[in-house]
Amino acid sequence: MKKLLVLLTSGLLLAACGTAPTHPALSQSAPQPTAQGAPASVALPPLVPARMYVADWDGNGGYQISPDGKQLMWAARKGLNQGLFVKNLETGAVHSYALAWLGRWAEDSRHILLQVHNGDENSAVMQLDSFEKSIVLKNLTPFPGTKSFLHSTIDGSDDLLIQSNQRDAKVFDLYRYLAATGALELLAENPGTVQLWMTDRAGELVARARKDENQWVAEIARASGSMVEWKKSFSVPLGEIAIPLHVSKDHRFAWALSNRGRDKIALVRLDLQSGDESVFFADPRVDVSQVYISRKTDVPMALTLEPGAQEWRFFDPKLQALADTLRRPSTSRIEVVSISRDENQLIVVERDSAGGRHLLVDATTQRSTALGELSSSRMHAISPLPKQFPLAFAARDGLPLHGYLTTPIDAKGQQINNAPTVVLVHGGPWARDFGSSDGMPFFLANRGYAVLQVNYRGSSGYGKAFEEAAKGEFAGKMHTDLLDGVDYLVQQGITDPAKVAIMGGSYGGYASLVGMTHTPGRFACGISLFGMSDIASLLTDAPPYWSNGIMFKWHDYVGDPAKPEDLQRMRDKSPLYKADQVRGPVLILQGARDARVQLNQSTRMVEALQKAGKPVDFVLLPKAGHNLYRWTDRLTYYRKTEDFLAQCLGGRSAGYDFFELGRLIF
Numbered sequence: 001m002k003k004l005l006v007l008l009t010s011g012l013l014l015a016a017c018g019t020a021p022t023h024p025a026l027s028q029s030a031p032q033p034t035a036q037g038a039p040a041s042v043a044l045p046p047l048v049p050a051r052m053y054v055a056d057w058d059g060n061g062g063y064q065i066s067p068d069g070k071q072l073m074w075a076a077r078k079g080l081n082q083g084l085f086v087k088n089l090e091t092g093a094v095h096s097y098a099l100a101w102l103g104r105w106a107e108d109s110r111h112i113l114l115q116v117h118n119g120d121e122n123s124a125v126m127q128l129d130s131f132e133k134s135i136v137l138k139n140l141t142p143f144p145g146t147k148s149f150l151h152s153t154i155d156g157s158d159d160l161l162i163q164s165n166q167r168d169a170k171v172f173d174l175y176r177y178l179a180a181t182g183a184l185e186l187l188a189e190n191p192g193t194v195q196l197w198m199t200d201r202a203g204e205l206v207a208r209a210r211k212d213e214n215q216w217v218a219e220i221a222r223a224s225g226s227m228v229e230w231k232k233s234f235s236v237p238l239g240e241i242a243i244p245l246h247v248s249k250d251h252r253f254a255w256a257l258s259n260r261g262r263d264k265i266a267l268v269r270l271d272l273q274s275g276d277e278s279v280f281f282a283d284p285r286v287d288v289s290q291v292y293i294s295r296k297t298d299v300p301m302a303l304t305l306e307p308g309a310q311e312w313r314f315f316d317p318k319l320q321a322l323a324d325t326l327r328r329p330s331t332s333r334i335e336v337v338s339i340s341r342d343e344n345q346l347i348v349v350e351r352d353s354a355g356g357r358h359l360l361v362d363a364t365t366q367r368s369t370a371l372g373e374l375s376s377s378r379m380h381a382i383s384p385l386p387k388q389f390p391l392a393f394a395a396r397d398g399l400p401l402h403g404y405l406t407t408p409i410d411a412k413g414q415q416i417n418n419a420p421t422v423v424l425v426h427g428g429p430w431a432r433d434f435g436s437s438d439g440m441p442f443f444l445a446n447r448g449y450a451v452l453q454v455n456y457r458g459s460s461g462y463g464k465a466f467e468e469a470a471k472g473e474f475a476g477k478m479h480t481d482l483l484d485g486v487d488y489l490v491q492q493g494i495t496d497p498a499k500v501a502i503m504g505g506s507y508g509g510y511a512s513l514v515g516m517t518h519t520p521g522r523f524a525c526g527i528s529l530f531g532m533s534d535i536a537s538l539l540t541d542a543p544p545y546w547s548n549g550i551m552f553k554w555h556d557y558v559g560d561p562a563k564p565e566d567l568q569r570m571r572d573k574s575p576l577y578k579a580d581q582v583r584g585p586v587l588i589l590q591g592a593r594d595a596r597v598q599l600n601q602s603t604r605m606v607e608a609l610q611k612a613g614k615p616v617d618f619v620l621l622p623k624a625g626h627n628l629y630r631w632t633d634r635l636t637y638y639r640k641t642e643d644f645l646a647q648c649l650g651g652r653s654a655g656y657d658f659f660e661l662g663r664l665i666f
Helices: 002-014 317-326 375-382 440-446 464-468 477-491 507-518 535-540 551-558 564-572 575-581 599-611 631-649 658-664
Strands: 060-065 071-078 081-088 094-097 111-117 123-129 137-139 148-153 160-164 173-178 183-188 194-199 205-212 215-224 227-237 242-247 253-258 266-271 277-281 288-293 300-305 311-314 331-339 345-352 355-362 367-373 387-394 400-407 419-425 450-455 495-505 525-529 586-591 616-621
Touching (some): 060 331, 060 355, 060 367, 148 194, 194 242, 205 227, 242 266, 242 288, 253 288, 266 288, 311 317, 317 331, 317 345, 317 355, 355 375, 367 375, 387 477, 400 440, 400 477, 419 477, 419 507, 419 631, 440 450, 440 631, 477 495, 477 507, 507 575, 507 586, 535 599, 575 599, 586 599, 586 631
Parallel strands (some): 419 450, 419 495, 525 586, 586 616
Antiparallel strands (some): 060 071, 111 123, 123 137, 215 227, 253 266, 300 311, 331 345, 345 355, 355 367, 400 450
């Protein structure tokens, strides 16, 4: 205890040592001494501690209503770490568990299903009994060194459908977990090419999709005695998708997201026998984003679109009326995250410019109960949240691009122009940024930076042609899209062109290294979080199950390292081989357990930079994988970022955060 008190005291003393801004746009008023004697600009709003973005002491979230509507689950702090909480809504009794994972409800509304991992992507399905006050965990898939995950729950049954690669590391078989005996029964063995198993809500196997050369082949399950026979139904080219969301009770059709024969992903009614589609809803601007389908009626209730700001389309008048009741004039985003079986109880997250809140909504009375404020609301109470805007501009070849701009503000709430800027690049690359979905842009803007997020070509959400425009364009047009975004902000007077950094995770980390190596001098510095430096070895060292999954897409976009001509192009697009071109400091962070972008991707890059005499700081996160699921690792990332950028761009840093002592405990 005495040692802990000494550590806490030391941490509090260190936390007082911040870095004042040095960039001219952030020092418009004469610096005045603070209580600690360090200069600080009075022109800027207060700093929000880094810990609030990753380990909010009063934070809560992940609320889920049980299927029967009688229990509530959520995550919040328990002691000095994350805990899982369960409340009985009838009695008010609350149980809490020292668990870092937030699971999902089983159909019995008693058990919670958890996918437990240690960062290396291998995982087990575990079951927690929420009726017990102490932790009673049961491992349903005790197969070390393998990946197992929940496929679906089953209506009216305690059984589960689980996928696992315990038989063959390259593929996932489908099992039925028999709750009565605790046994796993093999439901369907993967012949080596199946990527998707389609089942109904009753747990019956309906169809599968397997890869066959350059197409996906959909096959319908036919029972033949104790065996299952497969009959081809239709095919989909590898470059298109038809993703089933909900199978009808009679197995005649499925609601699906599809771009077969069209550019944008639409919500369609897919005939499972013929493969014919009838479009239920499509938008000419963007793909359909999220769909809500009634389990009671098999009919879509609503969907969302993301052209910039979130848009809803309602097909259920009851849900439409409920949304109209919930939405306030300041509401910028609504997310429905959980619905009870009878569809009368909903968990909703409402966001606005001052933060947001979690709500428990009764659809029958249209009344809502606040469950908790978002961390952003507590941040806003300390310091006004920066402003964020959807952004649209054209790439140099005329391709329309979209993204988001988050700008720093002064103490009066006015936007600061000619500011140091950070280009924050999303991962994937087959993913996209959304507004108000990430704390990092607001953290950076609070430190004094304009933050540019570009949904560069190759990003999802904007149609097939937009995504395929990235083929062969790693370190090419995908990168110049980012440069064009910076130029646009410079033209608007928002960005100081001499003080621009680039950062991101995964593909975003690669893009950062590309920025520093392929366009030296364009960025003052770069930050890579588990970013690949050598494309060829990324693919040769990939997890075994990539071979039957995403690998074909990598080959389409960057090539096959087994082909000499492709290998050379990969080397040309890999930052590792251009380390000597770097101008400016680089910060590299890497999880030691990363199964996708393995440790050597970062260590080799660090060695190459050091050999070339370039300034590089390397941070190894021993317990992290291809994510930062531990709050201590996330805090390290945020703190290293703010100190690094303060030196490079002239923004400010809050200095040592005493929560960093968590690394000594957890």
